[in-house]
Amino acid sequence: MIESYFKRPILYDYIVAFIIIAIILTIDYTNVIINNSIIIKSYDFSSDIGAIGLTISGFILTLVTILITLKSGQIISDEELKNDSSLFKIFLASNLYFKSLRILKNGVLSLIAICFLIYVLKLILTRSYYIILFYTNLVALLIIITTFLRCFYVLNLIMKMQKK
Numbered sequence: 001m002i003e004s005y006f007k008r009p010i011l012y013d014y015i016v017a018f019i020i021i022a023i024i025l026t027i028d029y030t031n032v033i034i035n036n037s038i039i040i041k042s043y044d045f046s047s048d049i050g051a052i053g054l055t056i057s058g059f060i061l062t063l064v065t066i067l068i069t070l071k072s073g074q075i076i077s078d079e080e081l082k083n084d085s086s087l088f089k090i091f092l093a094s095n096l097y098f099k100s101l102r103i104l105k106n107g108v109l110s111l112i113a114i115c116f117l118i119y120v121l122k123l124i125l126t127r128s129y130y131i132i133l134f135y136t137n138l139v140a141l142l143i144i145i146t147t148f149l150r151c152f153y154v155l156n157l158i159m160k161m162q163k164k
Helices: 002-007 007-027 036-073 087-092 095-124 129-164
Strands: none
Touching: 002 007, 002 087, 007 095, 007 129, 036 087, 036 129, 087 129, 095 129
16 A cells, blocks of 8 residues: 555645545534634744745755765665675665655655745735635645655655665
């Protein structure tokens, strides 16, 4: 199951986020839970959510930069890999390295896109349309959390390889 998730992680993140939004909309059909004061507070929090997303994208981008730097310092051909090569050296020479970079890079792009969407909506929406910003904030929070957890998981796997 996790292999299929990592083939298209961004797609699955957005699908899960929109399913959760649909559930919230269904449960709160009569606007009992999500009232006007919550929606107005959401407008105030949207800048914070955008800043958190951009900060996490910076963290992930730093990780990508470190991995690329490590790779450039350890360029190894298939002939040079031996049975006694560390798992991390094998990882750097494998397709898994490029898959990991792609997952991390796409996570950064997704975070930047959703954060800029929040900022643009905050600039152009009038008070009567704050509900759109509220649901965009919810989607953004879910995307930020899933992207961070996915990247943390990839980083954890890489660290385990370095130990061996």
